[in-house]
Amino acid sequence: MGKKLxxxxxxxxxxxxxxxxxxxxxxxxxHPKIGEDMITEDPQVCVACHETQAREWEKGxxxxxxxxxxxxxxxxxxxxxRISKPSECVMCHADxxxxxxxxxxxxxxxxxxxxxxxxxxxxxxxxxQK
Ligand code: HEC
Ligand code: HEC
Ligand code: HEC
Ligand code: HEC
Numbered sequence: 001m002g003k004k005l006x007x008x009x010x011x012x013x014x015x016x017x018x019x020x021x022x023x024x025x026x027x028x029x030x031h032p033k034i035g036e037d038m039i040t041e042d043p044q045v046c047v048a049c050h051e052t053q054a055r056e057w058e059k060g061x062x063x064x065x066x067x068x069x070x071x072x073x074x075x076x077x078x079x080x081x082r083i084s085k086p087s088e089c090v091m092c093h094a095d096x097x098x099x100x101x102x103x104x105x106x107x108x109x110x111x112x113x114x115x116x117x118x119x120x121x122x123x124x125x126x127x128x129q130k
């Protein structure tokens with residue numbers, strides 16, 4: 001009996017901590033300071049700490065076309081987003097932004113596209129009109 005109770009209590013504590021962590025992660029709005037002298041429009045600045053993402057981006061069509069990190073993530077200070085809104089794509093993919101508006105079902109392009117490789121995620125429906 002005592003054992004079962006303490007097991008239950010441990011489970012509840014773990015669940016509670018997990019909840020706190022999730023709430024915190026959702027609230028986290030700002031990027032850690034990376035230094036005054038760092039130019040946030042230069043993807044090379046990001047490589048030191050985010051090598052995986054930077055390498056994926058580099059090999060993808062955005063890297064090849066120099067559609068840089070700040071377009072989606074902001075300057076890290078005045079604007080910082082993990083997942084950018086379709087309005088950030090409109091200057092180059094206006095037709096695709098119309099597609100997502102028309103669909104009414106999807107809020108971001110990244111429900112279907114990977115942020116860096118840009119690959120279509122498994123099972124994603126095609127909402128684009130030719
Ligand atoms: C000195 C190290 C450092 C540099 C340089 C750096 N970052 Fe970060 N970045 C971090 C840390 C630490 C975090 C928070 C922990 C994590 O999620 O990895 C983070 C988190 C992020 C996140 C995710 C935030 C979230 O909500 O999950 C994005 C997006 C990001 N950085 C983009 C960039 C971009 C773009 C650049 C280049 C302009 C950059 N970072 C440069 C250290 C750095
Ligand atoms: C086209 C928009 C876009 C560009 C450009 C872009 N990212 Fe991202 N990034 C995303 C999205 C969307 C996510 C959220 C995870 C996902 O869906 O892949 C993300 C997530 C991240 C994260 C958080 C870790 C994670 O996987 O959640 C880091 C760090 C990051 N990006 C760094 C960078 C760096 C560095 C560059 C430039 C070299 C860059 N991103 C360019 C869209 C972009
Ligand atoms: C400054 C212009 C620019 C912006 C802004 C931009 N892109 Fe792109 N994107 C390109 C270029 C150039 C390509 C290369 C292929 C092409 O011409 O369509 C591309 C390719 C892509 C592809 C892959 C196409 C393929 O054939 O596999 C996807 C997906 C994509 N972009 C999504 C986005 C999303 C989502 C955003 C907004 C968060 C965005 N892009 C913002 C210029 C841009
Ligand atoms: C519901 C899923 C879904 C959403 C949301 C979505 N896409 Fe796509 N997208 C796809 C699929 C599937 C393909 C592959 C189509 C093909 O192979 O012909 C694609 C292809 C693309 C291409 C390359 C092919 C072409 O026609 O030029 C670009 C660029 C693109 N999407 C941009 C975007 C942008 C920008 C957004 C957000 C405004 C977005 N997508 C939202 C599913 C989606």
